Amino acid sequence: MQIDRSPLARPFPQLPAIAGVSLRVARAGYKDWDRADLTYVQLAEGTSVAGVFTKSACASSEVELGRANIAQGAARALIVNAGNSNAFTGWRGREAVEAIMHQVAAALDCPPEQVFVSSTGVIGVPLPKDKARAGIAAALVAEPCGWEDAAQAIGTTDTFAKGAGASAMVGEARIEIAGIIKGSGMIAPDMATMLGYIFTDADVAPAFLQETLDRANAATFSCITVDGDTSTSDTVMVFATGKAGNRRITGWDSPGADAFAAALADVCRQLAQLVVRDGEGARKFVTIRVSGAVSDDSARRVGLAIANSPLVKTAIAGEDANWGRVVMAVGKAGEPADRDRLSIAFGGIWAARQGLPVEDYDEAPVAAHLKGEEIDIAVDLGLGEGRATVWTCDLTHGYIAINADYRS
DSSP states (O other): OOOOOOTTOOOOOOOOOOTTEEEEEEOOOSSSOSSOOEEEEEEEEEEEEEEEEOOOTTOOHHHHHHHHHGGGOEEEEEEEEEEEOOOSOHHHHHHHHHHHHHHHHHHHTSOGGGEEEEEEEETTSOOOHHHHHHHHHHHHHSOOOOHHHHHHHTOSSOSSOEEEEEEEEETTEEEEEEEEEEOSSSOOOSSSOSEEEEEEOSOBOHHHHHHHHHHHHHHTGGGBOSSSOOOSSOEEEEEEOOOSOOOOBOSTTSTTHHHHHHHHHHHHHHHHHHHHHTOTTOOOEEEEEEEEESSHHHHHHHHHHHHTOHHHHHHHHTTOOOTHHHHHHHHHSOSOOOGGGOEEEETTEEEEETTEEOTTOOHHHHHHHHTSSEEEEEEEOSSSSEEEEEEEEOOOHHHHHHHHTTTO
16 A cells, blocks of 8 residues: 655654664564664663653554563664554563564673663554564674664655654753654554654663653643544654763752753653644644643643544645534533633634624634644633644545555
8 A cells, every 4th residue: 555655744864873773674574665674783791771651452462562671771772563563462562572582682691671672553463573583683684774774664654754863961961852753643652642753862760761752741742633543553652762971860959950850851842743743644743732721631632632632633624613512522522611701713813702702703814723733723612721722633534545445
C-alpha cells in the first residue's frame, strides 16, 4: 500500500550524536517490504532508563516486560521491530521477546533485564523468532547509522521520519538530547504514545529521569490524539548515558535540573506534535486551547473530548465553521461545564461568548482560517483557572483508506 507523504510533514532535523549511543538497523523481513525493519541501539554501561507505557488491558509482552524491567533503572540495549506488533500472541509472543532479550544480553554480557524490546505493526501474529534472530545477528555487525535511518526503520504507516533535539547547560556541562518517534494512527494513549525513544548524554539518576518524563508526558504525549484509539504497544522511553560530564542530577535541587527538565519537555512536545502532523489521512494540524476549567486535568479531558469528536474533526476537514459541534463535545466530556459561561473561538475570533453567539459575528475570517493547514480552537469554560492544550488533526477519507487496507 503506497501512502502519500503528509502535507503537514516536517523535514528531518540535524540531530547531535549522543555519546554512549550507537544506532544500527537491519532487515529482518517481518513484512514483504524492501527496507530495514529492525533497529538496534547499543547503550553505554551505566545508562539510566525511564519509561511510560500503554494503559491498554491487552498490552503486548514487550510492554509487560518493559514495564516490569524499567524499575531496575539500567539499560544496555533497545530493539525495535516494525511490521509485527507481537500483541495478543500469548506465550509464543512472550517467548519471542525473551529470546531477543537473551540473544542481545549474551552479546553484550549484561542481564537480559537491561535489554528493552518494542514491536509495532499488525496485532495477533506471533513475532517470528527465526527472523528476529537473524535480524539481530545482522544488526550486531552492521555499520552504525544516523538518526534518520533509525527513525525510518521503526515506522509502519508513517509517511515521514520524525526526530527532535534540544540542548541545555547543566551546571558547567552542555548536555544534548535527541529523540525519534513513530506513529500516525491508533494515537490516544492517555499515558505516552506510539513508540518514542529519547536519548541524552546527561547524567541523571533513574528516579529523577522517571519523574521528569512523567511530568513531560502529561503535557505532551498525553495531550495528542489522532483517532481516539489506544494501541496495545504504546511506549516512550528515555535513556541517559551519563557521558556529558555533568554532576549527576538526582533531584530538583541538583544544578541544572530545571534546565534538563525543560529541554526534555521540549523534545517530547516536538515529537508529540510530529505524530499528529502525520496522522493518517491528516490535512490539518489542530491546536485546541482550553481555559477556565475547574482544574488542568479537567481542561485536558475537555480538550480531548473536542479533539476526538468525529463531528468536530470532519467539520474541520470540510472547512466548516460549525462551532455548535464544539459545544456538543464540551457537553459530552463529563467534566464541569456551564452552557451560559462557555465561549468558543476559531483562529482568535470569538464566535460565541458567555453561552450566546457573538453579535455581528462575521464568519468570513473564520472560514478563511479553516482553509489553512494550522487550525486554532479556543474554549473558555468560565469556571476556574484550569487550562490545557491538546493537539489533533482532521478526519478525512484518507484515514478510512489507510486503515481499510492496513493488512494488504
